[in-house]
Amino acid sequence: MKRVLNFIDGQFRPPCSGRYLPNVNPATGGVIGESAESGPEDVDAAVVAAARAFDSWRRTPAEERSRLLIRVADLIEENFDELAQLESEDGGKPIALARRIDVPRAIRNFRFFATAILHAETACHITDDRALNYTIRQPLGVAGLISPWNLPLYLLTWKIAPAIAAGNCCVAKPSELTPLTADRLAALTLEAGIPPGVVNIVHGPGGSAGRALTSHPKVPLISFTGGTKTGADVMARAGPLFKKVSLELGGKNPNIVFADADLEQAVATSIQSSFANQGEICLCGSRLFVEKTVYEEFVDRFLGATKKLRIGDPQDATTDVGALITEPHLRKVEGYVELAREEGGTILVGGKRPENLPERVADGYFLEPTVIAGLDCQRRVMQEEVFGPVVTVTPFDSPEEAIAYANSTRYGLSASVWTQDLQKAHRVAAAIESGTVWVNTWLLRDLRVPFGGMKESGLGREGGFESLDFFTEAKNVCVKL
Numbered sequence: 001m002k003r004v005l006n007f008i009d010g011q012f013r014p015p016c017s018g019r020y021l022p023n024v025n026p027a028t029g030g031v032i033g034e035s036a037e038s039g040p041e042d043v044d045a046a047v048v049a050a051a052r053a054f055d056s057w058r059r060t061p062a063e064e065r066s067r068l069l070i071r072v073a074d075l076i077e078e079n080f081d082e083l084a085q086l087e088s089e090d091g092g093k094p095i096a097l098a099r100r101i102d103v104p105r106a107i108r109n110f111r112f113f114a115t116a117i118l119h120a121e122t123a124c125h126i127t128d129d130r131a132l133n134y135t136i137r138q139p140l141g142v143a144g145l146i147s148p149w150n151l152p153l154y155l156l157t158w159k160i161a162p163a164i165a166a167g168n169c170c171v172a173k174p175s176e177l178t179p180l181t182a183d184r185l186a187a188l189t190l191e192a193g194i195p196p197g198v199v200n201i202v203h204g205p206g207g208s209a210g211r212a213l214t215s216h217p218k219v220p221l222i223s224f225t226g227g228t229k230t231g232a233d234v235m236a237r238a239g240p241l242f243k244k245v246s247l248e249l250g251g252k253n254p255n256i257v258f259a260d261a262d263l264e265q266a267v268a269t270s271i272q273s274s275f276a277n278q279g280e281i282c283l284c285g286s287r288l289f290v291e292k293t294v295y296e297e298f299v300d301r302f303l304g305a306t307k308k309l310r311i312g313d314p315q316d317a318t319t320d321v322g323a324l325i326t327e328p329h330l331r332k333v334e335g336y337v338e339l340a341r342e343e344g345g346t347i348l349v350g351g352k353r354p355e356n357l358p359e360r361v362a363d364g365y366f367l368e369p370t371v372i373a374g375l376d377c378q379r380r381v382m383q384e385e386v387f388g389p390v391v392t393v394t395p396f397d398s399p400e401e402a403i404a405y406a407n408s409t410r411y412g413l414s415a416s417v418w419t420q421d422l423q424k425a426h427r428v429a430a431a432i433e434s435g436t437v438w439v440n441t442w443l444l445r446d447l448r449v450p451f452g453g454m455k456e457s458g459l460g461r462e463g464g465f466e467s468l469d470f471f472t473e474a475k476n477v478c479v480k481l
């Protein structure tokens, strides 16, 4: 049984409340530990420590900050197996996925921003022969970082690395549902030599610890990743304090397959984009649109591949689909399957809890990968983020119709388009309302590109120099010549 404490000023400390939240392994339903149930007092202590550390960290040369961040990346790499194991136990995700995506990406995040700060440039504007303007970018102080449970270490490091690389100190609040890798990361930052107070991690519920961070007057910047509804609450609290805010929110992403696509590749990748991490990835393509002339063939192949997915113990290296994060979340996803039936949809495969699970995981929160057909785009199941292993399939007649379907929700995070016609790919990509459009691929991530959502999928962009811009304030210095 692991007890997770807060990490404040380089020390592991119990929460002021003295209370702890149970930490449940979603694959077994068993309690594997507990984590600090923190509130405003803990957040305040972390902010004080971060503000104190800021004075010297902001003056630490970029080369030294870079060296320390690279050391963190190296330590994550040295502890690769343990971190993958913890991520899988904590979140119910297949260990193979944690090894393939979560941990490698955490390493890349630190290496990427550690080296990016060595190449950052600023602008200079000459005003005829009258003045020389130059821009300096300065860190803001204490960065508040709030991350979700679906990619815990991946998304936490996506925030911590650029925040501290740019010279800020931070107070991070991971999801209370997945505290284990954040706790390990805290220890690794200490081992790497990151000075006390630069990285602080406060565990606890979003409603208390998270809100304390978004409304703290000494935290000028909030980077939030989570649901759209929570994002609105973050904005409502941070807005009146004029904080800089970045919101990475939910998605209901279209995955459009044209008749001229390489169907074999489209099927194989669509299986990933539908069901990877049990569909609990904001970028999952949960609405599949297939051109009518190949609809039947595509659906046949897609259903065949879905049935081959191995659902079971996430610790088994051959498992493709693990457990959903909590029992209430499983029930919510099942509720959407039921709603799909009521809305006139047909469940082509899945839709129920699997039978014959290995004994160790018999009480876990599993749902079979589910494919639903026959729903109108305006139905709730086609409009709301389900965030589970559930995908809808819908035929379309023309590119215009596919675009209209794709844009018919309030979300705009990402999309995939499958076609071998380059002209069509560019045209459709330009017309889709989303922050990212993948053509003939999915989840191919270059960390330099702008990442974020349109409409209710978010505010602002992260990634590459966009992240470093977000975590710094631009200042113009105008010198009269």
Ligand code: NAP
Pocket: 146, 147, 148, 149, 150, 151, 155, 173, 174, 175, 176, 177, 204, 205, 206, 207, 209, 210, 211, 214, 225, 226, 227, 228, 230, 231, 233, 234, 248, 249, 250, 251, 281, 282, 283, 385, 387, 413, 453, 457, 458
């Ligand atoms: P969530 O409920 O919004 O929680 C996200 C984080 O915010 C957690 O740390 C949560 O803490 C905290 N929180 C909850 N209420 C808060 C409040 N009022 N003020 C401040 N913080 C608060 O989201 P989730 O269920 O963890 O994650 C799933 C959602 O995240 C999905 O909608 C998914 O699409 C989205 N997501 C988006 C991206 C992206 O890049 N756009 C990436 C990943 C996930 P507790 O969990 O401890 O309550």
